[in-house]
Amino acid sequence: MTTQDAAAEAAGSGTTTDDGIVVRGVTRAFGAVQALAGVDLEARPGAVTALVGPNGSGKTTLLLVLAGLLTPDGGEVSVAGHDPVTAGPAARARTGWMPDAFGTWDSLTAREVLTTFADAYRLDRAPSRRRIDELLATVHLTEYADRPASVLSRGQKQRLGLARALVHDPQVLLLDEPASGLDPRSRVDLRQLLRRLADEGRTVLVSSHVLTELEEMSDDAVFLSRGRTVVPDTSHGVTSPGDGRRTFHVRALSLPALTAWLDAAGAAWRPDEPWTAPTTGPGGVLVEVNGDEGAAALIRDAVAGGVPLVSAAPAAGALERAYLTLEEERR
Amino acid sequence: MTTVELDEHPVAVPPAHPGHWHVTWHGVRTVAALELRQRVRSTRWVVALVAWFVVVGGLTLLISGALSAVDDGADRQRGALLFAAVTFLVLGLGLLVTPTLASTSINGDRAAGTLATLQVTLLTPAEIALGKVLAAWTASCAFLLASVPFLGFAAAVGPTPWWSVLRVVVLVAVLLAAVCGMGLGFSALVARPAGSTVLTFVTVAALVLGTPLLFGVTYPSVEQTESVQVRVQRTDDVTGNPTTCELTTQQRSVAHTERTWWLLALNPFVVMADGAGTSSSLDQAEARNDPLGVLREGVRLARTGASATIDECWGVDGGRVEPTADAPIWPWGLGVNLLLGAAGFVVAVRRLSLPQGKLARGTRVA
Ligand SMILES: Nc1ncnc2c1ncn2[C@@H]1O[C@H](COP(=O)(O)OP(=O)(O)O)[C@@H](O)[C@H]1O
Ligand SMILES: [Mg+2]
Numbered sequence: 001m002t003t004q005d006a007a008a009e010a011a012g013s014g015t016t017t018d019d020g021i022v023v024r025g026v027t028r029a030f031g032a033v034q035a036l037a038g039v040d041l042e043a044r045p046g047a048v049t050a051l052v053g054p055n056g057s058g059k060t061t062l063l064l065v066l067a068g069l070l071t072p073d074g075g076e077v078s079v080a081g082h083d084p085v086t087a088g089p090a091a092r093a094r095t096g097w098m099p100d101a102f103g104t105w106d107s108l109t110a111r112e113v114l115t116t117f118a119d120a121y122r123l124d125r126a127p128s129r130r131r132i133d134e135l136l137a138t139v140h141l142t143e144y145a146d147r148p149a150s151v152l153s154r155g156q157k158q159r160l161g162l163a164r165a166l167v168h169d170p171q172v173l174l175l176d177e178p179a180s181g182l183d184p185r186s187r188v189d190l191r192q193l194l195r196r197l198a199d200e201g202r203t204v205l206v207s208s209h210v211l212t213e214l215e216e217m218s219d220d221a222v223f224l225s226r227g228r229t230v231v232p233d234t235s236h237g238v239t240s241p242g243d244g245r246r247t248f249h250v251r252a253l254s255l256p257a258l259t260a261w262l263d264a265a266g267a268a269w270r271p272d273e274p275w276t277a278p279t280t281g282p283g284g285v286l287v288e289v290n291g292d293e294g295a296a297a298l299i300r301d302a303v304a305g306g307v308p309l310v311s312a313a314p315a316a317g318a319l320e321r322a323y324l325t326l327e328e329e330r331r
Numbered sequence: 332m333t334t335v336e337l338d339e340h341p342v343a344v345p346p347a348h349p350g351h352w353h354v355t356w357h358g359v360r361t362v363a364a365l366e367l368r369q370r371v372r373s374t375r376w377v378v379a380l381v382a383w384f385v386v387v388g389g390l391t392l393l394i395s396g397a398l399s400a401v402d403d404g405a406d407r408q409r410g411a412l413l414f415a416a417v418t419f420l421v422l423g424l425g426l427l428v429t430p431t432l433a434s435t436s437i438n439g440d441r442a443a444g445t446l447a448t449l450q451v452t453l454l455t456p457a458e459i460a461l462g463k464v465l466a467a468w469t470a471s472c473a474f475l476l477a478s479v480p481f482l483g484f485a486a487a488v489g490p491t492p493w494w495s496v497l498r499v500v501v502l503v504a505v506l507l508a509a510v511c512g513m514g515l516g517f518s519a520l521v522a523r524p525a526g527s528t529v530l531t532f533v534t535v536a537a538l539v540l541g542t543p544l545l546f547g548v549t550y551p552s553v554e555q556t557e558s559v560q561v562r563v564q565r566t567d568d569v570t571g572n573p574t575t576c577e578l579t580t581q582q583r584s585v586a587h588t589e590r591t592w593w594l595l596a597l598n599p600f601v602v603m604a605d606g607a608g609t610s611s612s613l614d615q616a617e618a619r620n621d622p623l624g625v626l627r628e629g630v631r632l633a634r635t636g637a638s639a640t641i642d643e644c645w646g647v648d649g650g651r652v653e654p655t656a657d658a659p660i661w662p663w664g665l666g667v668n669l670l671l672g673a674a675g676f677v678v679a680v681r682r683l684s685l686p687q688g689k690l691a692r693g694t695r696v697a
Contacts (some may be wrong), residue, residue, distance in 0.1 A: 020381055029508070030690065060365075064696050065686070066385075066452050068451060068685055068686050069447055069451060069685060069687060069696045070448065070686050070687055070696060071688045075514040084686060085686055088685055088686065089453055092451050092452070092453065092685075093453055095451070096450050098449060099444065099448065101444050103440075103443040103444025103445040104368070105365065105366060105368075105445060107369045107370075107372035107373060108369060109366055109569060112368065116361060116365050117448075117452060119361040120358075120361055120362075120449060120452035120453065121452050121453050122357065122358075122453050148372075150411070161448075162386075164448065168452075247524050258658065329497045
């Protein structure tokens with residue numbers, strides 16, 4: 001998991017413009033609301049890029065711009081080598097977009113929905129029939145293929161929406177909160193499917209706030225806050241698995257005893273829930289350790305020092321940490 | 332996780348001329364088939380069609396029975412009245428039903444979250460709009476088709492020529508197409524489905540009720556006293572019998588309806604009456620009993636207005652000149668209705684065009 005440096009992106013590598021997504025300085029306002037206030041982003045082919053941000057940070061708006069549905073007020077956009085504004089159909093032919101709430105035609109069966117979209121993308125009938133069968137199998141809806149979409153559950157509809165976005169074999173995939181409403185099994189499936197699609201050389205951009213999910217499936221991450229791409233404060237907390245430093249979540253029966261011991265031992269710590277007031281009872285902190293060996297040493301010394309330890313485990317994902325260090329609040 | 336080969340498949344090819352107004356039959360059919368499938372499968376639709384059949388059939392029989400009770404005279408007179416009644420019934424009910432078919436097709440889809448997914452495909456805005464109009468129109472034509480037996484029955488009773496049935500069906504179908512276009516336009520303009528349905532109904536009501544009302548309200552303002560030419564008859568001083576006609580100039584109060592006749596022409600019922608062409612094969616006595624013919628003559632006279640000479644030379648054989656008002660009115664009315672429908676269609680295509688700059692207030696794309 002690496003956090004992209006927006007500035008470095010803006011400099012541009014140029015190699016990804018053909019098949020990937022390049023966004024530079026994109027702005028978009030809805031009346032008085034500045035939904036996008038300068039987004040720089042680069043998603044490369046062959047990778048899953050996570051779009052992370054609190055509610056109202058402009059994720060959906062950005063994906064709408066990329067899908068060619070909204071005109072940006074300013075900035076440059078290139079999707080699979082085409083500008084969605086000036087070359088809309090060419091860009092849309094290569095883009096698969098899945099909205100966060102996929103509505104469906106209640107009276108149509110799942111297969112008919114996909115057939116309609118194959119027709120709408122002007123695909124040849126015969127090969128698209130075969131592909132639709134494959135897609136239904138991929139999203140595990142084969143047994144629902146000929147039932148009206150109105151009987152599908154929310155998660156099943158979500159999977160149908162994913163199949164719909166894939167009907168025309170797009171080079172670029174834009175998924176808005178695809179994991180919401182999915183059961184754990186389907187989430188694993190989704191993760192594997194996205195992995196495979198990326199491995200086939202596609203560009204996959206996923207927005208979500210299920211951060212642990214994103215972390216497991218994404219190669220890059222872009223953070224949005226108040227319509228801007230932001231580089232999270234990585235001075236503490238966000239670490240890459242590679243560099244040996246890890247954050248551990250340590251809990252004890254007595255928070256003061258734990259923090260006192262950590263202070264005495266000279267270990268840097270921070271509260272695990274900075275938004276709540278410190279307690280005198282049980283509680284936990286986040287501690288930076290030097291790999292698993294550092295963690296083992298910490299636990300051994302703390303127990304020896306008489307701290308009533310309850311648990312010590314690797315802290316929640318780096319993405320979540322980064323997310324929480326974003327200065328801006330949700331709106 | 333089932334592993335499925337996802338390569339080797341059809342590639343979406345954008346059309347060669349991807350303008351917003353580019354239309355292919357494939358694209359229109361795709362949208363229309365989608366809309367019709369979605370509509371026709373709901374049981375509500377079947378219920379509505381059956382209810383329609385029963386209502387039109389029942390009213391036809393009722394009117395027919397009532398007419399034969401009132402006047403057990405000539406079938407031929409009764410027939411003209413019955414045909415007019417059924418024609419107006421079919422048109423009136425069609426104008427009631429059609430606004431609900433088209434007026435939610437865009438904002439309803441937006442609310443259901445299905446519009447944007449369709450827009451991002453390679454369908455052009457014109458194809459989406461045309462497909463939706465076609466579907467709504469086809470549905471309203473199904474209602475029209477269900478009433479053809481009763482129109483046929485009414486024509487069979489009396490002097491109405493068979494081609495009048497054909498003209499009525501075609502005219503109603505075209506008028507309903509125009510209403511579909513207006514409904515589509517409103518559904519593209521207004522965020523809420525209820526709002527666009529109301530606006531479509533208001534427009535139809537303005538055409539049906541508003542135009543004669545306005546004609547009536549403006550009547551006093553076109554009425555004035557002025558010197559006009561009047562053909563009067565000279566009577567023989569001895570016998571008192573009329574002998575010759577003479578042109579005189581008199582002060583008369585006349586209504587210049589030639590300035591306001593177009594208000595009546597916009598009315599779908601006037602378009603029907605004028606376009607049905609029932610009276611042309613009737614003799615004078617029959618024509619007086621044909622409401623369609625009477626309406627048509629009335630509106631044509633209103634169009635002539637006060638521009639012609641007033642003829643009061645009744646007594647002289649062959650002296651009175653029948654007012655000639657042969658120019659048909661229905662092409663004007665139908666044309667304006669179609670223009671309104673076309674305007675709705677153009678609005679819809681513009682609103683469906685991607686990418687969107689301004690959004691209607693209170694709507695999200697997705
Ligand atoms: N159509 C719209 N009209 C007005 N404001 C909008 C519209 N769409 C989005 N916004 C506003 O823009 C901001 C970003 O919204 P969105 O992109 O949906 O955020 P996210 O998907 O990250 O939760 C929000 O403050 C939202 O209220
Ligand atoms: Mg969103």
